[in-house]
Every structure is written in C-alpha cells, then in structure tokens.
Amino acid sequence: MMNPAQQQIVTQWNQHMHQLGGQLQQLLHQADGGFQQMIAQNPSDPIPVNNALGAIEHQYKDLSEKLHNSFDEYYDRLCAAGPGEPGHAHMRCAMRAFDRWMEETWQRFENHIHVSHYRAMWPLVQQAMQKPANCNRCGGPLRRATPHKSESITCHACNTVNQVMPETVVATYFGGSPHYFAESSLIDKRTALQKFKDDWDDHCDHEHAADRDRPEEPIERLKQREQMEKAYWTAYAEARVRSEGGTPEDVRTLVEARMKQAFYDEMNLNDVWRKAHGMQGVSEQAEVPPHLRNVDEWGPVGHPQQNPNALEDNWVHEQLLQEALREPERHASLLKQLGYQSAAHRAHVHHTFMRHYEGFLSSPQGQQLVTKAAMRAMNERMKYATAGAASGGLLDPIEGVALSVYASLQAKQASAGVDEFTALLAQHQMDRAKWDRVSKAWLDRMTRDTTGVIATEYAKSFSGGGQFGNMGAAAMDNMSSGQMGLQGPSASAESVSFEKYCEISGAMAAWSKQGKDISAGLHKHFSMTAMDFSNISMYWSQKMMADMSMFETQSQMTEQFEKKYLAMP
Amino acid sequence: MSPVDALNNSISQHAGAIHRSASSSPAGGGPEWDSLMRHYGLAPLDPTERAMIVQAMRLSRGAVPAEVRIAFVGLRVWAQRELDRLRADPAATSLPTFAWTEQRVRDLVERETAAYELSIGIPPAASPPPASPAAPVAPAAPSLASIFANAQETSKEVPWAGMTYKTTTNLNCVHCGGPQEQPADFMCKYCRRPIAGTIKPTA
16 A cells, blocks of 8 residues: 555656646647648658658657656655555556557557648649650650559550659659558557557556566467457558558568567567477576586587687577577577587586686676677578578579669669669669569568568678768678678778768767758768768778777767757757 | 738738737736737637746736747748748749748747747847857757758758659660660660660579
8 A cells, every 4th residue: 555645656657647648749739730731732742741750759759758767766756755566566557558658649640640641642643643654755655554653665656665654753652651551540459459468567567566476477368469469460461462562472471570570589488388389498498407417518519628719609609599599490490500409408518618617707808708709699690590591582583683683773773864774774684664573572572581681681782882882892791701790891991980970870860850851961961872871880880899889989979969960050 | 012022011910910919918918919819710828827927927018928929820820821822923933032031931930929028028038058069068859840841941952852753764775776676675676786785694
C-alpha cells in the first residue's frame, strides 16, 4: 500500500504524463494544419512533406525522451516518501500505457499525412497516365499498356523502338503509396499486439511489487502472440503486394522475413519456447556436467601452448556462436563448421578457457583481447553469412543481372541524363522496362534478407563513385579483406578530414531537426551529394571502429557542430 | 493599382485594424477585441488563461499578445493564399513588389506581434548572448512555422529542383545512327554492331 505522500507523487507522475500528452496533441494538431497547406501547395512532391515530418518526429521523440528522463526524479521522491513498491509498479505500468498511446498517436498522424498526400497526388497521377505518348523520332502516337511502368513500344509509323517511362508523379505515387496504404489499416492490429506484450510486463511488475518472482511467460501466451504477429504481418504483406503487384509467394516470403525479425529471433532465445519446441534451454546448453568441470578440453581451438592465439580464438568462437543462437539451425551448422561435436562440447571448451584465464580476462589486456576478438568475430560472421547467402542462392543474378551490376548502375543513375542512362542500360542489354523489373526484384530481395548480406554486397559496388569515391573504395577494401574494426582503411584515401566529417554529420542532424532538406544543404554548404557523404561516412566509421576512442570525440564534435548549425537561420 | 499593391493595401488595413483594436482594449481584451476575433473566425483563449497571462506579463492594457499573434497568423494564412493565387499570374510575379510582398507575408506574424508588444509597453525579448564558438548554446526546438518554411524553401534548393525529364527516349546506333527497331535487341539492325557502342557483362 502506498502512503498518502506516495499516492500524491504517483498522481503527479500521471499528471506529468497527461501534460506531455497534451503537448503532443497540440503539436500534432498545429502541425496538421501546416501539412494540409503544404500538401495543397505541393501535391506532387513528397520531399517538403517528408522533410517537415522528419523534424516533427524529432519533437515527438523529444517529448518521449523527456518523459523517460523524468522517471528517476519521481521514483527518487517516491522512495524518499516510503517503500519503492508498489508505487514503482504503478508508475511503470502507467508509463508503458502512455508510451503505447504516444507511439500509436504518432503512427496514426504520420500515416494520415502520407495517405492524405498520396490521395491529393492521385488526380495528378491519373492525369499524367492519360497523357498521350508520341514517338520520339516521327511524332506518331504510341499506345501505352501499363502507364505506371516503363515500356518499350515500337512505333507503328516508323518502326522505331521507344522506351517510355512513367512521369515523375506516377513513379512517385506507385513507389511510395503501397506501404502507407497497407499500413493505414493495420495500426489497430499493431497497437493490440503491443498491448498484449505490455499486459504481460505489467503483470510481471505487479508480481514483483508483491514480492514474488517475475513469472516466465507461458507457452500458450507465446503462441497466442505468434498468431497475432502472423496475422499482422500477413495483413501487411497482402495489402502491400496487392498495391504494388506481386504473387502469393511474395506475400509468403515477406511474412517469413518479418516474422523472423519480429518474433522468432527473440523466441529462439526464450527457454519456454525452446523447450516447447524440443530444444535445450539457452543456459542449459552452456552447462558443463560436474564430473567434467575439472577436466581440460581445448577442443578445435587447441592448447594455448600450441596455438598462441587460442584465448582470442576461443572468444571469437564464443561471439560467433552466441550471435547464432537466435537461429537454431545456423547455430548447429556453425558448431560443426568450427569443429565442435555438440553444444555440450563447446560449453566444455569454453569452461576450460574460463577456468584458466578468467582472472586475465578482467585485466586491461584481457579486455583488449576480448574487444579484438569481437571485431574478428564481426568480420568472420560476415564471411560466413556471405558464403551462406551465396550457396543459398540469395546472391544469384536476377534476370541475368548480378547485384554488383545493379548497384553500380544505380550509383551512375543519379548523375546520368535520360539518354545517357538508356545507352548505359543498352550496353548491359537492358531496356528501361527490364531495368525497373530488375531494380524492384533486387529491392524486394533486399527487404526480405534478414542477414544483411545483400545490403553489404550492394554497398561494395555502389560506393567508389563520385568525388570521394576513393574513401568509399578504401573502406570497402578494408571490409573485404576482413580487417573491419582491426585496422582502419588506408590513410592515403583520406581526402576529407575527421573534423569536416563531424561538421557535416552535425549539420545534417541540425537540418533534419529544422525541416531543412539534407541534399540541398550538402550541396549548398559542402558542394557534395548524399552519395559523397556516404563514401566519407563509410571511411570514417571504419576508422572509428579501429580506434574506439574516436567515438567520444566524434560525439562531442558532432554535437557542437549541430548546435552551430541549429543557430544558423 | 496592381493586384500585388492591392494585396499589400489589404494586409496593411487588416493589420492596422488588429493593432488598433488590440491596443485600445483593456488589459486582457474587451468586447471590441472579442468581436474582432469573432469577425475573423478565431477562437479566443480560455478566460482563466487570459487572466493568467495578464498577471504574468503585468499587462496594464491591451489584448494578450498570444491572442494578437493568433489574429496575425490568421491574417498571414489568408495573405499567403492570395499570394499563391497571384503566383499563377506571370504579370504579378514579374512585378518588383512581388518578392517584397512574399517576404512581408513570411515575416508578418513575428514582426507585427513584436510591434504590438512594443506598443503596449512590453520590452522586446533580450537578445541571446553570443554563442561561444567552442560550445554554442543550444537554441530552442525549431518552431513549427520555421519547420514548414524550411521544408518548403530548401526543397527548392536541391540541384535537381525544377528539372523536367523527358519520358520517351530511343536508342540510335553510335556507329551508323540507325534506330533500334526491335525491343530488347541491342545489336544494330543496319550495321550489325552493338547499338550503344559496346556490350558489357551483366553477371
């Protein structure tokens, strides 16, 4: 039971949330007017709306952060007035419900703005799709079959092939609207799902407040959650595929990818779920039977007297296997690849290393070794993932077009004129229609890839162009040679200083809070494109990973520059 | 009188009426100010909030600045709409006063509210101390008005702003100039060489 002073503090906490809620509603109410005006002024251009939405989202996140930052202050007062529980549980549950309300309110608002925009765009899209197309050579009429897609049409009058592309407004509409139209009908489902999860956390908090252990979530409840997640993602995938075109297989693969990320990755680390599915619990897997606890087993790593890197190698194995736990099949296959007979064997080897070196590992040198092992593991993981993706067909060409060709053409498209790019495609035996199909298919595959391999391989071929291409290329060389985090990219490629990199990052953060267009700012203040910055960023990110002390400097300098740019008109 | 001048006159008349009614009102507003708000279709603040502002700002006369600001925001919305209408008329946009009017409308709320505050004896807000180059003071979160203005203006500053792309293109052989006559056939029908000059591997 809370005493009257505590009850008053909890009431004040609720009032504090109520006030923040009022601020959010006021912010969104006022912003809505601005957005409607903006949409009316730019029905065909989503960029200004996206820039403003990004800035309003910062303000929404600031309110949420303000709430979380003030929790401790109220909790300290609660504790000063008496025992922490059950007031603490009341405060936490109220905050959870409030967080959920804030998120739902923001999602509905964001979706409403996007949907309003695409609805306002639709008449222009219809108008553009009805525009007659004429042969570029003789002016004869061309009959379009799918005006929202690129087509190659032979002119009946002069026999010339015309590659006809959708107008910008048509491409914008069909490129962006499917996601938001799909999302708009699903916010209720997503909120219900979040509430289902929160209800369990609330229950656990109340149990804890009553001095009982936090219970394990029962399997029936986990299965119910699985069904809710599946229903949500299926509805999303069906709506999206219906809008943008696709097959039932596209729905299935999208649901599978999202379920893995949103549910199974977490459940495969949950002992209740694991046991219900015939798997050993995570902690059980790491247990060594009492009769083997004093028996050394160095396993495939080898005895430190034979392998001078044995301790580091053991940590590399540990990191790799820990990460793979969320995918039981990959974990089992990795155990074999690394030379272990079973999870129990691996546990025994790790126990042996810990028995002999636990003291050393807590020393500064030991910590250095663990950090280095983590970096090595990151490179190794990428190597395994790429090999797995390649053997599983994830990197196979699409309609004969390899990922590297697709990525390098994408990089060139930004700076090439229409005729130049058409000729470039022809050199690769593609017309616009095929290019659009290939682009969509690679993007779809990337969306469904939960390993990140496609995105990494894409970046390797996308980088290297433009005025700072040498920096991107150096970063990619470093990554390809498995040195990420162990050493930085070659310093000879450093054409933009660290300070300048921090300045640009700070400026970009400021612009995004002010609603300013980042591409415009990069062009105006630094004479560069977003791709140029991406190359610079890849280079410096890898430098920082190889020298962790740079992260703090980066954070301080970026913050200072952000303030400087925020103060600019 | 040009339509731009007419718009400027109207803005001045409305702004003048707001100033007169606001500054001649008793502290916190009065019947005349209320009727002006009603005339413009604007919702007044809650009476308790009005009273709180009068007390906090120690107003001896005049409508509360927050409500006066709301009135100027309404005026700006109307003026902006008129400007947008004029923007479609090249004769209006070519007038030297057009750009000036755009600027006037953009700054209207801040400028007129500040002028009103000064007129009822509220000193202008002190300028913030100059920011130290080493650790500049964080400015307050950007206002909604500035966010929308920034989003609108800077999207026009991207290098590709205003560019139009042709939506129909065709391939002519780089060797002999002959057109492509068969979709997905990238060998020239006339000279039997790659139509775009070369064939590159795709996989």
